[in-house]
């Protein structure tokens with residue numbers, strides 16, 4: 001058998017939101033790779049996949065990846081992680097790389113893939129999609145993401161936090177999904193208040209994980225609590 005690597009989207013937290021195809025790939029793997037969590041804690045992806053991993057026959061390798069926007073630190077870390085992956089797989093082993101949600105939505109995998117193409121150009125790489133965090137949040141709250149001819153936009157919250165920016169977006173899009181809401185949540189809340197849209201938004205934190213908190217009442221948000229695993233969905237159109 002030839003070595004291969006599959007990136008598996010695990011969904012946002014509930015282990016049962018993995019796809020059947022993802023589950024089969026995890027269980028068939030000789031090596032499980034997972035990025036180290038942002039907080040230096042055990043990998044969240046690894047914790048989600050724990051019920052599906054058998055440590056007695058599968059090797060688990062966590063890859064420390066710096067949480068910075070500084071490309072001078074990032075590039076060498078991606079290169080080192082890709083080299084570890086290629087060396088661990090060798091010529092024959094099957095590996096999976098675990099990610100939260102969908103691998104190609106703000107995920108770390110693409111950077112690794114780029115480096116793998118340099119250090120292991122013949123290694124076959126596949127991607128198995130996953131349920132995104134915003135799809136799971138919308139489902140949990142019963143909020144439509146888009147209906148009929150409506151338009152939907154997904155973007156990182158850090159750039160769109162004031163009322164003018166949100167108003168511009170909502171003029172064009174029926175639904176605005178703001179990922180990476182953490183630090184921006186208090187200013188988004190203020191903007192929604194100014195626009196009279198507090199009742200048209202959803203805040204979702206740690207969906208499917210311990211500490212899950214999902215609310216349609218953004219007035220209750222503590223401005224000092226800014227968790228990384230949080231998102232906000234704002235909908236101009238109908239909500240129940």
Ligand SMILES: C[S@@+](CC[C@H](N)C(=O)[O-])C[C@H]1O[C@@H](n2cnc3c(N)ncnc32)[C@H](O)[C@@H]1O
Nearest residue numbers: 012101102105106132133179180206207229230
């Ligand atoms: C690096 S991105 C990964 C997105 C992921 N690939 C996806 O498909 O949802 C991290 C951001 O995704 C969102 N996120 C991921 N998992 C989440 C969860 N369980 N609950 C709430 N938000 C989550 C948050 O906005 C967080 O800042």
